[in-house]
Amino acid sequence: MTKVKVDLKVCGVCGDKALGYNFNAVTCESCKAFFRRNALVQKEFKCPFNNQCDITTVTRRFCQKCRLDKCLSIGMCKDLIMSEQDKVAKRQKIEENRARKRGIGSFKSGFKKIKKESVEADSQESEYFSSIYNTDSDSRDTGSIDQGYQPNLMRVINYVDTESMLKDKTCVSNERLVSSSDDVPMIKTILNPCSKEGSQDSSCTLNTLIGNSESNCNSSTGFSNSSEPQSTTTSRTATIDVTRDVVNDVQRINAVDPSPIESILCEAIKLEYEAFSSMAHSHSNSRELNDAERAKLNELIVANKALLPPLDDELNSLIGEDCKFKVL
Amino acid sequence: MTKVKVDLKVCGVCGDKALGYNFNAVTCESCKAFFRRNALVQKEFKCPFNNQCDITTVTRRFCQKCRLDKCLSIGMCKDLIMSEQDKVAKRQKIEENRARKRGIGSFKSGFKKIKKESVEADSQESEYFSSIYNTDSDSRDTGSIDQGYQPNLMRVINYVDTESMLKDKTCVSNERLVSSSDDVPMIKTILNPCSKEGSQDSSCTLNTLIGNSESNCNSSTGFSNSSEPQSTTTSRTATIDVTRDVVNDVQRINAVDPSPIESILCEAIKLEYEAFSSMAHSHSNSRELNDAERAKLNELIVANKALLPPLDDELNSLIGEDCKFKVL
DNA sequence: GTACGTTCACCCCGTTCA
DNA sequence: TGAACGGGGTGAACGTAC
Ligand SMILES: [Zn+2]
Ligand SMILES: [Zn+2]
Ligand SMILES: [Zn+2]
Ligand SMILES: [Zn+2]
Numbered sequence: 001m002t003k004v005k006v007d008l009k010v011c012g013v014c015g016d017k018a019l020g021y022n023f024n025a026v027t028c029e030s031c032k033a034f035f036r037r038n039a040l041v042q043k044e045f046k047c048p049f050n051n052q053c054d055i056t057t058v059t060r061r062f063c064q065k066c067r068l069d070k071c072l073s074i075g076m077c078k079d080l081i082m083s084e085q086d087k088v089a090k091r092q093k094i095e096e097n098r099a100r101k102r103g104i105g106s107f108k109s110g111f112k113k114i115k116k117e118s119v120e121a122d123s124q125e126s127e128y129f130s131s132i133y134n135t136d137s138d139s140r141d142t143g144s145i146d147q148g149y150q151p152n153l154m155r156v157i158n159y160v161d162t163e164s165m166l167k168d169k170t171c172v173s174n175e176r177l178v179s180s181s182d183d184v185p186m187i188k189t190i191l192n193p194c195s196k197e198g199s200q201d202s203s204c205t206l207n208t209l210i211g212n213s214e215s216n217c218n219s220s221t222g223f224s225n226s227s228e229p230q231s232t233t234t235s236r237t238a239t240i241d242v243t244r245d246v247v248n249d250v251q252r253i254n255a256v257d258p259s260p261i262e263s264i265l266c267e268a269i270k271l272e273y274e275a276f277s278s279m280a281h282s283h284s285n286s287r288e289l290n291d292a293e294r295a296k297l298n299e300l301i302v303a304n305k306a307l308l309p310p311l312d313d314e315l316n317s318l319i320g321e322d323c324k325f326k327v328l
Numbered sequence: 329m330t331k332v333k334v335d336l337k338v339c340g341v342c343g344d345k346a347l348g349y350n351f352n353a354v355t356c357e358s359c360k361a362f363f364r365r366n367a368l369v370q371k372e373f374k375c376p377f378n379n380q381c382d383i384t385t386v387t388r389r390f391c392q393k394c395r396l397d398k399c400l401s402i403g404m405c406k407d408l409i410m411s412e413q414d415k416v417a418k419r420q421k422i423e424e425n426r427a428r429k430r431g432i433g434s435f436k437s438g439f440k441k442i443k444k445e446s447v448e449a450d451s452q453e454s455e456y457f458s459s460i461y462n463t464d465s466d467s468r469d470t471g472s473i474d475q476g477y478q479p480n481l482m483r484v485i486n487y488v489d490t491e492s493m494l495k496d497k498t499c500v501s502n503e504r505l506v507s508s509s510d511d512v513p514m515i516k517t518i519l520n521p522c523s524k525e526g527s528q529d530s531s532c533t534l535n536t537l538i539g540n541s542e543s544n545c546n547s548s549t550g551f552s553n554s555s556e557p558q559s560t561t562t563s564r565t566a567t568i569d570v571t572r573d574v575v576n577d578v579q580r581i582n583a584v585d586p587s588p589i590e591s592i593l594c595e596a597i598k599l600e601y602e603a604f605s606s607m608a609h610s611h612s613n614s615r616e617l618n619d620a621e622r623a624k625l626n627e628l629i630v631a632n633k634a635l636l637p638p639l640d641d642e643l644n645s646l647i648g649e650d651c652k653f654k655v656l
Numbered sequence: 657g658t659a660c661g662t663t664c665a666c667c668c669c670g671t672t673c674a
Numbered sequence: 675t676g677a678a679c680g681g682g683g684t685g686a687a688c689g690t691a692c
Contacts, residue, residue, distance in 0.1 A: 019667090019668090020666090020667060020668065021667080021668070022668065022669080023668090023669085028676090029676065029677065029678090030675070030676045030677080031676095032668090032669085032676095033670095033675070033676060033677090034675075034676085036669080036670080037675085060675095061675070061676095080668095080669085081669090082669070082670075086669095087669095087670070090669085090670075090681085090682080091670090091671095093681095093682075094680085094681065094682080097681085097682085347658090347659090348657090348658060348659070349658075349659065350659065350660080351659085351660090356685090357685065357686065357687085358684070358685045358686085359685095360659090360660090360685095361683095361684070361685060361686090362683090362684075362685085364660085364661080365683080365684085366683095389683085389684075392683095408659090408660085409660090409661095410660070410661070414660095414661095415660095415661070415662095418660085418661070418690085418691080419661090419662095421690090421691075422661095422689080422690060422691080425690085425691085426690095
């Protein structure tokens, strides 16, 4: 029981053993590296087959395109890949600490090497970043939303839920939080296109949510999109799957468009629902949706619909169903 | 009921459970650590969004900048963070006591660990360094005269106001004031007008979906919806400015003396002001949560709407029906 | 009992090298 | 490409002075 949990984590991309979240999805080390290396390259990969490669530990290296698509589909987020600046900053910090440490220990240590590096990278980066710096750049795609700290951000998130949320049940009570399931919930953040001029209604908002991705039994791996909802869980699961599909669609759409915003949005939506639903759960097992939950659901639907032209009928019907949960 | 009171303490920064005051504000353990680690670093953090992140247990890791700002805004005081010297002194004292105790108890006892520490200062890593090096000049650091124990001083003062000022405030106004629930009131400081306000108005806002639930007296995290703290406060700000002038004068008087006393004074003054303002605000209802949630929800909806032009009528009606949240 | 600092396990990102 | 590793940030638990 104790260490079992570790073994339960499975890479959402290839099914290999996973240690935890990477770029916002549970993945193995190799997929992590793969994503970091390839997610930002602008070049499109080509599938040698027909874009439907099943990714496994064995096949994962055969088709970069499908592997990358899979990565994105399970929610891996490009924005969490450090920008060149971030990396430089990080290296610098490490250098500093190292130097400092060394200095304290014994100040005789060689310092020459260090500063050499600190002089650093200035040179190369150039173009990428330039865009980032300008305040209003609408582009932002490649880089990250913000150079500053995306990474930590995410990390934190994941960390959080796990720990604080379920850890002490006590807080759960008054804490909105999710879960309670057992272990790895996760968060998501989304941000809308706050591209410059949309200011009118201050439309841009970032929502964070926690989605609890189930862990323990079953579904954890169940990420594989589209596939089956084997689980018992009833309606909630179903709903979630639906949203997930929608999300996937969006992401697929995004494929062309490098901007991750939409995908993030979708994630958020998905998570929102989940968060609510988990909240509801905590109170009672009853499968009733409270108004908040219901509202959320509707909202999700709206959002998704707007996002992607083709809306699923299934979903609609589903909604109809869910809505009947005692409407206020 | 008896121990309930303990549970009532809520972190003024993120809303998590708090045990008591830390650096002059009621905070959770994590915010305490966060503040200690980051308040003195010279480097400015950067908000990935637009400096309006709502800080909750979930989102607190997203944005260091807004978290730190929040810390300061609720009155957490950098001066209470021990300086490196203080720490060294403290360690020394501990060593001494330990040694003495050990000697008394039985001098054969394990010494291994001890000397390890005595080697001490090197005490490798971790958090030490972070703060040390900052050149920060302006206050305290090198100076010294007093740094020896500013902290205590501060504490005392706070204690005082506490008493006189808000005593019963219990939870209070939206946002800034955190609570104090029943026993220990606390001080507040007002945040500085965010230096470069220029950026903030950009339309983007960060919201947390989950909202903070909080059952009892929520208050904790202010929600961003409409009444945004920073912007609103015109009159308030003005007042503060005035007090600030006064404070400055005082400081000028103290001038030569680098000691943080003046800051303390300042704190007290501000606090008073805040106490008033919070009173005025005090919002009525207890069942806050829903409202907050609702607001959140609406916000989301609005955001989504704005996002995507084509909105489905069906859905609209649906939403209108089910969730009466009046969408604006 | 309160409020500091310290420690340590943990999470996840980057780097390195075979 | 991927295993192994280095490392920083976080937060719970703990030690200690007062
Ligand atoms: Zn994998
Ligand atoms: Zn393929
Ligand atoms: Zn907190
Ligand atoms: Zn922020």
